[in-house]
Structures are given as structure tokens and as C-alpha cells.
Amino acid sequence: MDLQAIVTDTWNALADERGGGTPARYIPALAAVDPCKFGIALATDDGQVACAGDADEKFSIQSISKVFALALALEREGSALWDAVGREPSGDAFNSIVQLEKEKGIPRNPFINSGAIVTTDRFIGRRGVDEAVRDLIDRLRRMGRNPQIDFDQDVARSESEAGERNRALAWFLADFERLLNPVEEVLSVYFRQCALSMSCRQLAESALFLAFDGTDPVTGQKMCSASRARRINALMLLCGHYDNSGQFAFEVGFPGKSGVGGGILASVPGRAAIAVWSPGLNRAGTSLLGAKALAEIARRTGWSVFSGQLPEI
Numbered sequence: 386m387d388l389q390a391i392v393t394d395t396w397n398a399l400a401d402e403r404g405g406g407t408p409a410r411y412i413p414a415l416a417a418v419d420p421c422k423f424g425i426a427l428a429t430d431d432g433q434v435a436c437a438g439d440a441d442e443k444f445s446i447q448s449i450s451k452v453f454a455l456a457l458a459l460e461r462e463g464s465a466l467w468d469a470v471g472r473e474p475s476g477d478a479f480n481s482i483v484q485l486e487k488e489k490g491i492p493r494n495p496f497i498n499s500g501a502i503v504t505t506d507r508f509i510g511r512r513g514v515d516e517a518v519r520d521l522i523d524r525l526r527r528m529g530r531n532p533q534i535d536f537d538q539d540v541a542r543s544e545s546e547a548g549e550r551n552r553a554l555a556w557f558l559a560d561f562e563r564l565l566n567p568v569e570e571v572l573s574v575y576f577r578q579c580a581l582s583m584s585c586r587q588l589a590e591s592a593l594f595l596a597f598d599g600t601d602p603v604t605g606q607k608m609c610s611a612s613r614a615r616r617i618n619a620l621m622l623l624c625g626h627y628d629n630s631g632q633f634a635f636e637v638g639f640p641g642k643s644g645v646g647g648g649i650l651a652s653v654p655g656r657a658a659i660a661v662w663s664p665g666l667n668r669a670g671t672s673l674l675g676a677k678a679l680a681e682i683a684r685r686t687g688w689s690v691f692s693g694q695l696p697e698i
Contacts, residue, residue, distance in 0.1 A: 425661050446581050450644070452621065638688070
């Protein structure tokens with residue numbers, strides 16, 4: 386199977402739709418991004434990365450970072466993490482305060498904002514916040530095989546300045562005694578985490594562990610255990626796109642995690658990690674063109690977690 390041809394043909398087939406959807410406006414730094422950007426990268430276990438379009442341009446990965454934070458939090462906390470955050474789809478907006486209050490401060494899953502704040506808090510543990518940020522970045526640099534991976538300070542500042550709803554969620558969590566660390570310390574890590582800047586190529590390479598039982602098959606770097614990688618994939622499939630998760634599973638058939646920066650990370654267990662980027666979002670906050678690209682790749686490859694057997698590459 387010629388994966389480079391599939392990626393190139395997919396990009397060409399959708400190129401005229403660039404600029405569709407609505408870029409995130411509530412974070413000023415994201416509103417300034419060119420809406421016509423469109424990149425695809427598909428990484429496989431032999432070290433090859435098939436790319437098209439703006440695959441090497443960095444963008445703000447936003448909520449995609451929650452996947453990596455979850456892996457590291459599970460490494461530190463183990464199954465005790467699930468005492469603080471659930472594993473069910475929310476059915477409500479990703480930043481719902483009503484649901485959090487109604488359910489006594491236990492977020493539905495690690496990918497809605499309240500759940501991600503708890504996950505970040507557990508990832509920090511009892512160490513300093515700057516140490517936790519360095520840990521996250523160092524791990525991503527190793528997994529992505531790129532020492533230049535870092536967070537964008539302007540985006541982090543913009544996140545903080547527009548972060549009233551996340552502060553409200555964090556104070557609710559603190560009121561229910563769900564946080565180990567002070568609210569502003571947790572949020573300082575959370576905002577920087579969401580401001581991680583990566584290209585599609587870097588993101589796909591960093592996420593190969595999801596498709597290969599917790600370990601990068603190219604370098605042997607281990608991110609998490611095989612059982613935890615499978616559980617992260619399950620949560621991505623069920624909760625990775627908020628209210629659009631069911632539709633994404635129906636149309637694409639891969640575990641995935643979207644971010645309001647326009648990126649989507651997808652895992653094809655045993656085969657590949659795929660990253661797409663197009664800033665225009667659908668109503669649920671998932672990249673409109675990115676989801677179409679992943680659906681087209683699924684169609685052209687025949688890959689799906691719902692098929693009896695994935696075809697050989």
C-alpha cells in the first residue's frame with residue numbers, strides 16, 4: 386500500500402475546501418491563524434512519515450495535549466487516577482460547570498476541561514509546576530525525536546487571559562477537594578500544556594506509542610504500559626471529540642483527539658499514528674477539514690478498529 390500516495394491524494398482531493406469551518410475565536414492567539422492552513426502526516430512503525438501540505442508547520446495542539454498528560458498522569462498515579470476522574474462520555478459541553486457541580490466535582494472523563502485539569506493536577510503531584518512542565522516537554526521531545534518541541538508563550542499568555550471559565554472549573558474542583566495543588570499552580574501548567582506547539586509530523590511521531598502498545602516502535606522509547614495505551618485509545622474513541630465523538634467514530638473509525646487549534650490526532654492500533662491540521666472547526670469544536678481527511682484516509686486504506694482484521698500495509 387502506497388501510503389504517501391494516499392496522503393497526497395487525500396490532501397489534493399480536499400484542498401479546495403481549505404478555509405471552511407470556523408476557527409476558534411475565544412482565544413485571541415488562535416483567531417489570528419491563517420484559516421487556509423491544511424496539513425497531514427501519517428507515521429508508521431518503520432520510521433516513515435507520509436506528509437502533505439502544511440505538515441511541517443507548527444500549530445497550537447490545545448486539547449490534544451490531554452492525551453500525553455493522561456499517559457504521564459497514569460504513569461505517576463496508576464489506577465488511583467480513576468478515583469478522581471471518570472471514564473464516560475459527558476453528553477454536555479466540554480467546559481460545562483453545571484455537570485461538574487451536579488456530579489460533586491468528579492469530571493466525567495479526562496478530556497473535558499474539568500477532567501483534564503484534574504489529570505494535570507495529578508501529573509504535577511507534589512513537585513514544582515516548572516518541573517512538571519519540563520517533564521512533559523522532555524518526554525515529548527524524546528517521543529517526537531525532536532529537541533525543538535516546546536510551548537508557545539504567546540498562546541499560553543492568551544490562554545490565561547481568556548481563561549475565566551477554566552478558572553471557574555478549577556475553583557469548583559478545589560471546593561470539592563479534588564485538587565492536590567493550588568488552583569493557579571495547576572492552571573499555570575494546564576495553560577502551558579494546551580499551548581504546546583507542534584507540527585503534524587512531530588505530533589504523529591510523538592503519538593506512535595498509542596498505536597503500538599505504549600512504546601515507540603522506531604526508538605523503543607516507552608511512554609506507558611500496553612494496557613494503559615489501550616485504555617487511552619478507548620477513551621479517545623468514546624470521548625476524544627466531545628459531543629462529536631460518536632459521529633467521528635461512525636465516519637472515521639479510529640480513536641482520535643481533537644483540539645480547538647484545528648488539529649486532530651488519530652491512532653490506528655498496530656498500524657500508524659496520523660495527525661491532521663486545519664483551523665476551521667465544526668460546531669462541536671473538531672476540525673472540519675481534518676475530520677474529512679481522516680475519513681478519506683480510512684476509506685482509501687480500509688483501516689478501521691471496527692473491522693475484523695486490519696489489512697497489511
